[in-house]
Amino acid sequence: MKNDANVAIEIVKAPTSKIDSVDFENLSFGHIFTDHMMVCDYENGAWKRPKIVPYGPITLEPAAKVFHYGQAVFEGMKAYKDKDDKIWMFRPLENFKRINKSSSRMAIPEIPEEYFMPALEELVKLEKDWIKKGFGNSLYIRPFVIATEAGVSASPSKNYKFMIICSPAKSYYTGEVRVQFSERFSRAADGGVGSAKAAGNYGAQFYPTGLANAEGFQQIIWTDASTHEFLEEAGTMNIFFRINDTLITAPTNDRILDGVTRKSIIKMAEENNINVEVRKVAVKEIIEAANNGTLKEIFGTGTAAVINPIAGFGYQGKKYELPKLTDSYASFLKDALMKIQYNLAEDKFDWRYLVE
């Protein structure tokens, strides 16, 4: 790839900030955006110099391929502020690698590391006042790439826009979460794009999730599309099951997103002598464990929620409640992982990334 490498990021500052109009105590996830955004265009076979500009609308042809063919990928990551006002991100290179893996599957040109990382860091530094101190507060960062060429023929776009926008966040989910095991609908096909953070994977879940909502479940745990016998992942979370004192989670494959939180939790559990099995999880086994009382916990892992404990689940018209534990792995691991993210604990695995 040919690029204008090693060029400093151009920054156009917003004349005023809207930060004072934001109620940081009552943020609903992903609806307020900061003062700036990063824009980097791909044209004539190369990524152009990234620019940071005031956050605002973008203008596209109605024939832009993203509208017609969903050629788009995204990432989700967070920045945290510690007591000394230092800003940290969590394993950002994993997100950088993953957006390029997603892009590659969606026939989108990969972004060079020397563009992605400085663009990200400059933007986060510029928005540092939007990152509030305090356990649970963060800046949610959304890098994404969209196909911008105007053309209604189904072939890869020649032009793209890579952008980063930021939204101040507290925690993603509120209230108890109950999930439905999918019996009929599916999220991804073998040989499809399920392991990519491709835009279309998410819109495709809205309708079945709506049906689940109507039955009192906040989320779906997707099963494999061929047999619906194995539990895979939720809409935006990987899933762990605790049977007795063993944590079980499905191995990643081309239907399941390789979550950064998932792999960090596996490591931390092992580090804390919790037995972890990465293997196929049969619906049947979980129902049996629920019935005989050995199913202790289910929880989801993901950047937005960190860890989301599941209060109950539904399958074949029956509802199952999980016990309320005082010593859950979910709360132990969530706390331990967040302490690393917020620079409140030792970082044995070198996961924290200082933005300076």
Add this chain to the structure above:
Amino acid sequence: MKNDANVAIEIVKAPTSKIDSVDFENLSFGHIFTDHMMVCDYENGAWKRPKIVPYGPITLEPAAKVFHYGQAVFEGMKAYKDKDDKIWMFRPLENFKRINKSSSRMAIPEIPEEYFMPALEELVKLEKDWIKKGFGNSLYIRPFVIATEAGVSASPSKNYKFMIICSPAKSYYTGEVRVQFSERFSRAADGGVGSAKAAGNYGAQFYPTGLANAEGFQQIIWTDASTHEFLEEAGTMNIFFRINDTLITAPTNDRILDGVTRKSIIKMAEENNINVEVRKVAVKEIIEAANNGTLKEIFGTGTAAVINPIAGFGYQGKKYELPKLTDSYASFLKDALMKIQYNLAEDKFDWRYLVE
């Protein structure tokens, strides 16, 4: 649904036309757009009055859900001009019904018929000079709906834009088309969105199609994701196989688009005493038929191409060539169907739709 029903379409005409700058003899498919477009917004739980305005860029928040979650559907249809300057469409109500079926699967509010049809017809009438006479010339019409609400949380948008844009067309494919039977990648999951014209289904095919292109195939014929044993459809075409004198095509299901051309061709073949079997098509059976000389034809059907004869195919590293017939079903049926579309033959099934 609450709507401003029975309101005339508002039309804002373009001050000048770019039609004189267009070389109608050398159109590449889907790159030139006409002078106007239709825009209809969904806000506060209702579709607003459709408007026709000069074709031009649209402005969206970078957080618009279409960019992040691929919540978008589209249609493809055509208008034809006969020797008396009358304008015809082909079974447009089928496309109207299908966009709503797609929308429903993608959690997008359905468009009322009393908005879709007048908006479509007014736009086509306004662009009538862009429809050139002559067999093969047409106006390709692209209705689509995109999610416009700004928000990076994975849930259905509150706001949408339904638009129609038009592009003058000759024929979609040029040159001989060879296809590869898919062995590893897939287009759609059981219980997924394959039977919807959801944007993300198309972007997801670009990468595997690129790999096929590199091996000398223009298109992929997708097989079922679970076993790869059955042939389903191509990227934007349903597929027919002729063994001896029988036409075989896969039944539609939740992985396969219910093509308007496909069902019209089935009817026309039957009408012409061609034996048609709608049933699962095993890869094995097609390979056997190719080897023993009973496989006479493969062709794709779709609005853009009408019928696209396939010259050969590849499977498991082997290449197969199809015989060149002088009396192919593909050319007979294509000609017969196009004569109906262009008002050159009797319209027994009442498929033609006069725009007046």
